[in-house]
Amino acid sequence: MEDYDYLFKIVLVGNAGVGKTCLVRRFTQGLFPPGQGATIGVDFMIKTVEIKGMKVKLQIWDTAGQERFRSITQSYYRSANALILTYDITCEDSFRCLPEWLREIEQYANNQVVTILVGNKTDLAERREVPVRRAEEFAEAQSMLYLETSAKESDNVEKLFLDLACELIREAQQNTLDNTDRAPVPGEGKPISYLSCCSVN
Numbered sequence: 792m793e794d795y796d797y798l799f800k801i802v803l804v805g806n807a808g809v810g811k812t813c814l815v816r817r818f819t820q821g822l823f824p825p826g827q828g829a830t831i832g833v834d835f836m837i838k839t840v841e842i843k844g845m846k847v848k849l850q851i852w853d854t855a856g857q858e859r860f861r862s863i864t865q866s867y868y869r870s871a872n873a874l875i876l877t878y879d880i881t882c883e884d885s886f887r888c889l890p891e892w893l894r895e896i897e898q899y900a901n902n903q904v905v906t907i908l909v910g911n912k913t914d915l916a917e918r919r920e921v922p923v924r925r926a927e928e929f930a931e932a933q934s935m936l937y938l939e940t941s942a943k944e945s946d947n948v949e950k951l952f953l954d955l956a957c958e959l960i961r962e963a964q965q966n967t968l969d970n971t972d973r974a975p976v977p978g979e980g981k982p983i984s985y986l987s988c989c990s991v992n
């Protein structure tokens with residue numbers, strides 16, 4: 792027996808140094824690690840949360856932002872249910888690279904993937920280089936959700952992962968409904984569980 796109702800795979804992508812590892816560590820372990828080194832390849836963490844009485848297991852994959860790991864990290868996109876596309880609000884460069892990340896997503900992720908744009912490091916407001924409005928417009932144009940966070944101050948980090956989990960549950964339930972509503976095609980087999988629950992012994 793599985794000990795959860797839903798299992799979702801979430802992958803974080805974005806330039807090196809934007810704070811992907813810190814976001815994951817803050818959410819899964821409740822800490823902001825000092826002197827966090829660059830991620831090598833990919834890292835993996837699990838956290839189970841409870842949403843509306845359901846156990847939701849989140850498999851969180853933290854990918855390296857450095858270009859040299861790109862061929863490894865791309866292979867993790869395919870099976871992702873959600874992608875957290877992260878930039879640093881104090882680093883214009885990390886925002887300017889977003890179209891490049893979107894091309895990667897388009898090429899390697901499945902077309903059902905839920906993508907959220909995250910501007911991290913809001914605690915460094917005095918060093919902000921990317922205005923909120925600009926990021927909002929970019930996210931809207933790309934049909935992405937958008938949120939700003941601070942892994943350091945723990946601002947919006949819990950909200951980021953829980954909102955994403957809620958959205959994934961909503962989509963999963965919608966897909967189940969769509970499949971259940973589908974009229975049976977003549978000759979198409981029915982699942983055994985359906986037949987057995989209707990049989991009279």
Ligand SMILES: Nc1nc2c(ncn2[C@@H]2O[C@H](COP(=O)(O)OP(=O)(O)OP(=O)(O)O)[C@@H](O)[C@H]2O)c(=O)[nH]1
Pocket residue numbers: 805806807808809810811812813814824825826827828829830831854855856857911912913914915940941942943944
């Ligand atoms: N002030 C501030 N610093 C942050 C925040 N998040 C991360 N940092 C710092 O940014 C630097 C990079 O953080 P990481 O989490 O390693 O960044 P990353 O995106 O995982 O980097 P790669 O593994 O190289 O892709 C570290 O020095 C962190 O301490 C934040 O919310 N606020």
